[in-house]
Amino acid sequence: MPEELSPNIQDYLKRIFEITASSGGKATTNQLAAVLGISPASVTNMVQKLSKTSPPYLAYQKHQGVSLTAAGRRAALKIIRRHRLIEHYLVKALGYTWDEVHKEAEILEHAMSPTLESRIDAALGYPDFDPHGDPIPDADLVLPEVEQTALSRLPVGQFAVVIRVPHEDPQVLQYLGKCGLRPGAEIKLVARTPYDQTMRVLILSTDEEVVIGPTLGDQITLSTGK
Ligand SMILES: [Zn+2]
Structure with missing residues (x-):
């Protein structure tokens, strides 16, 4: 990835990953607007922008929804890895309960250096899953597979x-x-x-x-x- 993406863009890519991972197909601008708490018009703007970057992060066609490109998927997995490592670390190392950690992770995932990320991963023993059972992508951004x-x-x-x-x-x-x-x-x-x-x-x-x-x-x- 050329440079660090803005927190806003990271959130877009993460949300699109989550929506398309559970539905398998594409995310609609309305779905995205609902989870991001903004208007469908602003979503459309951003989605168009992210489909024209070099490399593009999204594949978008009007009225057909949006999906991640390979570059978009890598960027999404990178932020999801940080989110899940933080949730795990807060529970394991700092004694947070599992209902307290998501809000913290939403903030900290955007502020984490690669060094801190790998130190936390090592301190936790390279876990495959976070406290909620979500798979944690490894350092190469490979997700553990689970039949479920x-x-x-x-x-x-x-x-x-x-x-x-x-x-x-x-x-x-x-x-x-x-x-x-x-x-x-x-x-x-x-x-x-x-x-x-x-x-x-x-x-x-x-x-x-x-x-x-x-x-x-x-x-x-x-x-x-x-
Ligand atoms: Zn969370």
Whole structure:
């Protein structure tokens, strides 16, 4: 990468990576406007700009959404690596709880030198996953691969192990943490209501049942051991 990108551009690329990683396809300007909290018109401006840099960071065609180029993907993974290392470091080394770290990481990810990044990585023993179960890209920006399926797609009656939970909303994390629904926890899907897809999930270690709505169920991923 030629030079360090501005925090604003780093956030764009990171958000596009997150949206396209879960949906597989392209991000729309409306989706981006919603997660960035700005108007679709300003998103369109920025997206056009980033598709004309050299090298371009985005591939953009009007009305067809936007995706990352190879250069854009590398830039996004670089900032995601820092974000996830910071979250992990704050929990492991400084005793933060997992619901406190996202806000700090949003700020610190833009202020981290390559040296600090590799020192933190080494101090943590080169971890593959952060406290929320998100994979941490390694120094070459390679993401560890994991077979995972969304909780919302798990058949009723099936057992599974939690891989990841969403990292952003402190209230969600406090709720999940209190119930013991964390990466590594064994669970069983007890029931799913047919009319609104709300799920009842049993946590095996605490023998507690939690209620999870469909939106959260899409964001929690599991390994079914297959
Ligand atoms: Zn986060």
